[in-house]
Amino acid sequence: MNFLGYLITGQFVAFFILALIVIASAILMLNFNKVMYMALAIGGVFVGVAGIFFLLNAEFIGIAQVLIYAGAITILMLFAIMLTHEKDGESNSKGWIHETASFVFVAILLAGLMYGIRTSTINWSPASDEPSAWPVGQNVEAVAASLFQTYTIPFEVVSVLLIVALVGAVVLARKEE
Amino acid sequence: MWNNVLHWVDQPFTSATYLGMLLGGVLTLAITLGAVTYTIYGERKIIGWMQGRVGPNRVGPFGLMQSIADILKLLIKEDIVPAKADKALFMIAPIITYVPAFAVLAVIPYTFHHYFTARLNIGVLYYIALSSISIIGIVLGGWASNNKYAIIGGLRSAAQMISYEIPLALSMLGVVLLSGSLDITRIIEVQQQNGLWNVFPQILGFIVFLIAATAELARAPFDLPEAESELVSGYFTEYSGFRFAFYMLSEYVYLIAMAGLAAALFLGGWTGPFGLGWGWFWYAIKSFLFIFLMFWLRATMPRARVDQLMGFAWKYLIPLAILNLLISAVEKLYWLKG
Numbered sequence: 001m002n003f004l005g006y007l008i009t010g011q012f013v014a015f016f017i018l019a020l021i022v023i024a025s026a027i028l029m030l031n032f033n034k035v036m037y038m039a040l041a042i043g044g045v046f047v048g049v050a051g052i053f054f055l056l057n058a059e060f061i062g063i064a065q066v067l068i069y070a071g072a073i074t075i076l077m078l079f080a081i082m083l084t085h086e087k088d089g090e091s092n093s094k095g096w097i098h099e100t101a102s103f104v105f106v107a108i109l110l111a112g113l114m115y116g117i118r119t120s121t122i123n124w125s126p127a128s129d130e131p132s133a134w135p136v137g138q139n140v141e142a143v144a145a146s147l148f149q150t151y152t153i154p155f156e157v158v159s160v161l162l163i164v165a166l167v168g169a170v171v172l173a174r175k176e177e
Numbered sequence: 178m179w180n181n182v183l184h185w186v187d188q189p190f191t192s193a194t195y196l197g198m199l200l201g202g203v204l205t206l207a208i209t210l211g212a213v214t215y216t217i218y219g220e221r222k223i224i225g226w227m228q229g230r231v232g233p234n235r236v237g238p239f240g241l242m243q244s245i246a247d248i249l250k251l252l253i254k255e256d257i258v259p260a261k262a263d264k265a266l267f268m269i270a271p272i273i274t275y276v277p278a279f280a281v282l283a284v285i286p287y288t289f290h291h292y293f294t295a296r297l298n299i300g301v302l303y304y305i306a307l308s309s310i311s312i313i314g315i316v317l318g319g320w321a322s323n324n325k326y327a328i329i330g331g332l333r334s335a336a337q338m339i340s341y342e343i344p345l346a347l348s349m350l351g352v353v354l355l356s357g358s359l360d361i362t363r364i365i366e367v368q369q370q371n372g373l374w375n376v377f378p379q380i381l382g383f384i385v386f387l388i389a390a391t392a393e394l395a396r397a398p399f400d401l402p403e404a405e406s407e408l409v410s411g412y413f414t415e416y417s418g419f420r421f422a423f424y425m426l427s428e429y430v431y432l433i434a435m436a437g438l439a440a441a442l443f444l445g446g447w448t449g450p451f452g453l454g455w456g457w458f459w460y461a462i463k464s465f466l467f468i469f470l471m472f473w474l475r476a477t478m479p480r481a482r483v484d485q486l487m488g489f490a491w492k493y494l495i496p497l498a499i500l501n502l503l504i505s506a507v508e509k510l511y512w513l514k515g
Contacts, residue, residue, distance in 0.1 A: 063302045071309030075335060078316050140299055140359055
């Protein structure tokens with residue numbers, strides 16, 4: 001099935017659905033008044049981005065995105081919102097001048113971007129047949145090799161840094177007692 | 178035509194590939210719903226048998242239609258939203274819980290031929306990552322109900338599931354290390370090649386997995402999120418009708434998915450004794466063993482206390498899981514070189 005010269009595959013349809021999810025969640029996140037809804041909407045953005053990683057054959061990064069951002073960080077935000085005092089429903093309408101001005105600015109930006117993309121002379125070749133450094137279906141192994149063989153020492157140093165940050169946070173939090 | 182239906186992902190989008198997608202989804206959903214219906218019936222019958230009762234026996238022969246009648250009743254009930262609840266979140270929270278529960282079934286390899294399931298090279302991680310999204314729906318449901326029992330249940334549930342996810346993932350890591358792959362199908366193939374199920378070299382990991390999985394599924398003795406005697410019924414106290422059915426459904430779908438995972442990771446998946454065929458049959462038996470164990474525990478164990486729960490995960494299960502990882506590394510070096 002062809003549509004405007006593009007071959008419609010399952011991946012093509014999936015890309016547009018995922019892009020719609022990401023954009024719609026991002027816009028909803030900016031427009032909600034309740035913090036709880038915002039946290040949920042940003043969860044939607046994380047899940048959509050993870051889906052796009054999957055389409056790009058970067059399964060490991062996609063699943064790490066779901067595990068860390070969509071799972072852990074969203075729940076952390078929900079907890080933080082629940083346990084702190086919540087001020088609901090402060091409306092933030094800025095008046096018609098502000099809204100018109102932002103609309104015009106966004107329209108100009110979009111037109112500029114479209115012009116730049118359409119007249120660009122860079123050759124965006126679709127998919128090359130050259131073997132990539134990250135072979136499809138084995139990118140977990142590729143990630144592991146670079147983490148534990150090529151960059152072992154930076155990886156260990158970063159993990160020490162993270163532990164120091166964690167302990168530091170605990171010490172700072174306990175100082176009040 | 179059949180090639181397009183069965184392998185739809187990379188094909189141009191035609192009516193055949195669309196039919197494949199639709200068939201896969203609908204078939205998996207239908208099989209899951211049927212399995213859940215009779216898991217609930219089986220649970221009531223088995224627990225009744227263990228406690229010297231009869232169990233459901235009125236609707237249909239041997240009470241076989243009991244669960245179907247219950248589900249029908251839930252579906253035609255009025256959809257009640259409490260007046261002080263956060264309406265939008267209250268309505269979508271059960272959906273957020275159910276969608277990942279159904280999505281994790283995509284990587285459970287019920288048969289050797291992957292017709293409607295995915296051979297994903299990160300299958301184990303996919304299961305862990307998606308099941309953590311369900312917690313969002315549970316917390317939001319508890320919060321949106323605007324009810325003290327619901328919010329306590331939701332918070333307990335989140336704390337418990339996040340804590341027990343760590344020993345669960347660590348216990349699977351031993352299996353991943355032995356097989357050298359995160360792909361569930363590959364893990365089964367390695368067990369087939371070695372002629373040895375992972376339960377034997379991974380017995381400590383299997384025990385940690387069973388305990389952490391029980392807690393992750395919030396089943397007795399770790400059913401604190403919905404402890405009837407203290408929290409009414411936890412995070413879904415305010416729910417009724419089909420939204421309540423969604424929460425129950427996702428709980429049982431996770432039970433089935435976890436049983437599938439246990440069978441694949443530790444019990445050799447579709448491989449049967451004497452090289453007999455019928456992969457799905459052996460898979461069903463192994464999954465049923467896990468499910469039966471869960472029923473057995475529920476019928477016999479008292480509920481753990483809430484203050485013991487977190488300490489147990491962090492002080493005992495996680496060190497044990499790390500020890501198991503060490504043992505797996507030694508085994509990989511000197512015994513199962515694979």
